[in-house]
Amino acid sequence: MTTMTDPPRESFRLSMLINDTRYRSMTFQAIALFSLIVAIAYLANNLLTNLAAQGLNIAYDFLGDPAGYDINQRLIEYDSQSSNARAAVVGILNTLLVAFLACFMATVFGVIAGVLRLSKNWLVSKLMAFYVEIFRNIPVLIWIIIIFTIMTAVMPAPRAFRGDEPEATMLFGAFAFTNRGVYIPAPVWGPGSMVVVLTFLASIAGVIGYRRYATNLLYATGKLLPMGWPSLAIFFVPTILVYLIMGRPIGLEYPELGGFNFRGGIQIGAPLIALWFALSIYTGAFIAENVRAGIQSVSKGQTEAASALGLRPNRVMNLVVLPQALRVIIPPLISQYLNITKNSSLAIAVGYADITATLGGITLNQTGRAIECVLLLMLFYLTISLSISGIMNVYNKSVALKER
Amino acid sequence: MSDTQQHSISFVRTETLPEREPPYAASGPVKWMRENLFATIPNGILTIVSLYVIYLILAATLPWILNGVWNTASLSECRDVLDGTVGACFSVLTERWNQLIFGFQYPEELYWRPGLAFLLLFVAAAPVLFFDLPRKLLIFTALYPFIAFYLIWGGTILTPIVALVGFVAAGFFWKNFVARSFALGFFGSIVVAFIVWWLGGFLISDTANENAAMQAVPSRDLGGFMLNMMLGVTCVSLSVPLGIALALGRQSSMPLIKWICVIFIEFIRGVPLITLLFVASVMLSYFFPPESQVDLFLRVVIMITMFSSAYIAEVIRGGLAALPKGQYEAADSLGLDYPQAMRLIILPQALKISIPGIVNIAVGLFKDTTLVSVISMFDILGMIRGPILASTEWNGVYWELLGFAALLFFIVCYGISQYSQWLERRLATDHR
Numbered sequence: 062m063t064t065m066t067d068p069p070r071e072s073f074r075l076s077m078l079i080n081d082t083r084y085r086s087m088t089f090q091a092i093a094l095f096s097l098i099v100a101i102a103y104l105a106n107n108l109l110t111n112l113a114a115q116g117l118n119i120a121y122d123f124l125g126d127p128a129g130y131d132i133n134q135r136l137i138e139y140d141s142q143s144s145n146a147r148a149a150v151v152g153i154l155n156t157l158l159v160a161f162l163a164c165f166m167a168t169v170f171g172v173i174a175g176v177l178r179l180s181k182n183w184l185v186s187k188l189m190a191f192y193v194e195i196f197r198n199i200p201v202l203i204w205i206i207i208i209f210t211i212m213t214a215v216m217p218a219p220r221a222f223r224g225d226e227p228e229a230t231m232l233f234g235a236f237a238f239t240n241r242g243v244y245i246p247a248p249v250w251g252p253g254s255m256v257v258v259l260t261f262l263a264s265i266a267g268v269i270g271y272r273r274y275a276t277n278l279l280y281a282t283g284k285l286l287p288m289g290w291p292s293l294a295i296f297f298v299p300t301i302l303v304y305l306i307m308g309r310p311i312g313l314e315y316p317e318l319g320g321f322n323f324r325g326g327i328q329i330g331a332p333l334i335a336l337w338f339a340l341s342i343y344t345g346a347f348i349a350e351n352v353r354a355g356i357q358s359v360s361k362g363q364t365e366a367a368s369a370l371g372l373r374p375n376r377v378m379n380l381v382v383l384p385q386a387l388r389v390i391i392p393p394l395i396s397q398y399l400n401i402t403k404n405s406s407l408a409i410a411v412g413y414a415d416i417t418a419t420l421g422g423i424t425l426n427q428t429g430r431a432i433e434c435v436l437l438l439m440l441f442y443l444t445i446s447l448s449i450s451g452i453m454n455v456y457n458k459s460v461a462l463k464e465r
Numbered sequence: 466m467s468d469t470q471q472h473s474i475s476f477v478r479t480e481t482l483p484e485r486e487p488p489y490a491a492s493g494p495v496k497w498m499r500e501n502l503f504a505t506i507p508n509g510i511l512t513i514v515s516l517y518v519i520y521l522i523l524a525a526t527l528p529w530i531l532n533g534v535w536n537t538a539s540l541s542e543c544r545d546v547l548d549g550t551v552g553a554c555f556s557v558l559t560e561r562w563n564q565l566i567f568g569f570q571y572p573e574e575l576y577w578r579p580g581l582a583f584l585l586l587f588v589a590a591a592p593v594l595f596f597d598l599p600r601k602l603l604i605f606t607a608l609y610p611f612i613a614f615y616l617i618w619g620g621t622i623l624t625p626i627v628a629l630v631g632f633v634a635a636g637f638f639w640k641n642f643v644a645r646s647f648a649l650g651f652f653g654s655i656v657v658a659f660i661v662w663w664l665g666g667f668l669i670s671d672t673a674n675e676n677a678a679m680q681a682v683p684s685r686d687l688g689g690f691m692l693n694m695m696l697g698v699t700c701v702s703l704s705v706p707l708g709i710a711l712a713l714g715r716q717s718s719m720p721l722i723k724w725i726c727v728i729f730i731e732f733i734r735g736v737p738l739i740t741l742l743f744v745a746s747v748m749l750s751y752f753f754p755p756e757s758q759v760d761l762f763l764r765v766v767i768m769i770t771m772f773s774s775a776y777i778a779e780v781i782r783g784g785l786a787a788l789p790k791g792q793y794e795a796a797d798s799l800g801l802d803y804p805q806a807m808r809l810i811i812l813p814q815a816l817k818i819s820i821p822g823i824v825n826i827a828v829g830l831f832k833d834t835t836l837v838s839v840i841s842m843f844d845i846l847g848m849i850r851g852p853i854l855a856s857t858e859w860n861g862v863y864w865e866l867l868g869f870a871a872l873l874f875f876i877v878c879y880g881i882s883q884y885s886q887w888l889e890r891r892l893a894t895d896h897r
Binding site: 086089090093094097104107108110111112114180181182183184185188194195197198199200201202203206207210214403404406407409410417421425431432435438439442443446447 | 501502512515518519718721722725731732734735739747750751752754755828832833835850861864871875879
């Protein structure tokens, strides 16, 4: 039986590039590469021709030039003499600010609505279903404009707060809702306030440390330490004590009516409020659906098994249902956060100075550097998206079912 | 025993008692309310709070809607009619109806053309949406894009006809050659179509549009809700095939093709739609040949299609990944090649799984068409914020207009999502 040898190796023929599956993929890829190069070369050639025809070039030195416009809402020092690059940084910070605020608020709305939608109370669950359907099916841009209109057209002007019998009054004497934005008290950091802040941070660490110690003790010895009131005590008592000992270094500056407008306090502009609120309620409706799906994905047997083991309802929730539900909830939740960040670019519709409105709006129009501005804008959003999805991948790996 | 009982029990009932009504609190609406509204004390509090919220909402909106004014010419007239009472000025909707629907530049005497195209859309979409309808209707669906183009843009009839002939020739080529080799049929038909269009280009003179039977309407005259509908329908129908191609490309074993698709999808999904619209409005024209004039509508369609196809590709990739591996192996063992396996075995199942996701993307895309108002196209939101609110007659009528736009979008999007749920139930073949 020595005849069982490999068939003689066929020599390579040109027709095998089309007929042989081993080589055909090479042909396809070569064609694809060729057409890609041709397409890029064609587009680049058009670009260069068009730029040359208009006497333009690709350069980024405009970033160093003075921007020449003012930005109301800003987190860092900025004036109209600052550079375009600094305007872009102000925009980036504003984007991150509104994205962070809206993520937080949307999670609150979403979790509440999602849990209530599963309520046994017929009226409440129907009301939440109504909320979800209404907000999911109407464009977020319309919501932004509706809330912006409420903020600017319905809220009273600052002068309505004037006089002996004003048409509008401040909430608790501290919050003023006007058509120029909302005024809230600003903290005043006196000498020694650093100590209070440090104590506060230390007590947060203390709470975490205590809870970890209690859990370890429980697992090691079975001894159950109380969790609730010691945590509260560690959280509040030291900070309040230090605050009083240091002689109340942190005060509040209330907004006051002066001239034609409010003075003092922090002004939150109407565009920020509109964007923040609209993104929160819109995305909250989506998060509510994710939360509902997550809770429903935990089978009833799990709850029943946990109860049969003698766990109390809150422990069933904390130890059995939530860890399993979170595995389902968190990935779509993070992609909703990503959506909030991307949707915050709609700020341009209400004049909130985020990165799209500064770099992609005013700077682009003033310098005429369309290609550079749009490329930088895309680069920023890409960086954010890719880093968030990178974090999400790491998280997904850590909570993935450990299968053997 | 019976004897003793006879003595010890003085009375035995021999007939059954008539059934009594259940207690009042254990049946009917009272029972329902006790179980569903007031089961526990916190539950009862929640019910009362919800009732109060509902009351607040209704108290704020109902008088406003019921007391609405429908026929005045301006806001000040409407305020006179209302005479200080609460009420809506819906007359802005009746007075500016044409602008809201068609935009402010579309020629008034031609409104019947987009109207007819809108009605025909239902006829064209019906056989795609409902499988029970006769399959012959699909012929009309295939013709619809050309009819709709001719109705909305007008101009010479040669343009849609040449486009149609190109597709017919390509289809003819495909039918005859696909049996020999998929690649030959596929790429050959694309080449045939381009040849036909190129030759057809000589037929259409530059002045053909000027004295055509149907008056030509340039793209920049389109507007209102019509623009949203057109962008939505066009981009969804274009992005589904593109999304399928991208998803298959991302699954491909050829590294080059795979990486082109991955980079494209991740790039598009990483940036907001509005930056892509900026590309369409300020940047894309740099990439076209210098003498060409690609109008804004087409540029926006290109960018939105790219945007949604990347998302649809991800949904379909999920569907492809959800198929058991046995399906791929079964197709291989039947001796099917890649195109046959995909067309006959994999895609029908994968697409069925992906339908809810694709519909979600379609709804999101339709809502996102409002973003074109940011790059100064006058869709319904652009019309409201621009010409209508800026006019002297209607300066200050916010809620009626925004509410109307919201209502239109709600009707369409809610309708689509209800259809998708119906389709999911209809396609469920797993007998659970």
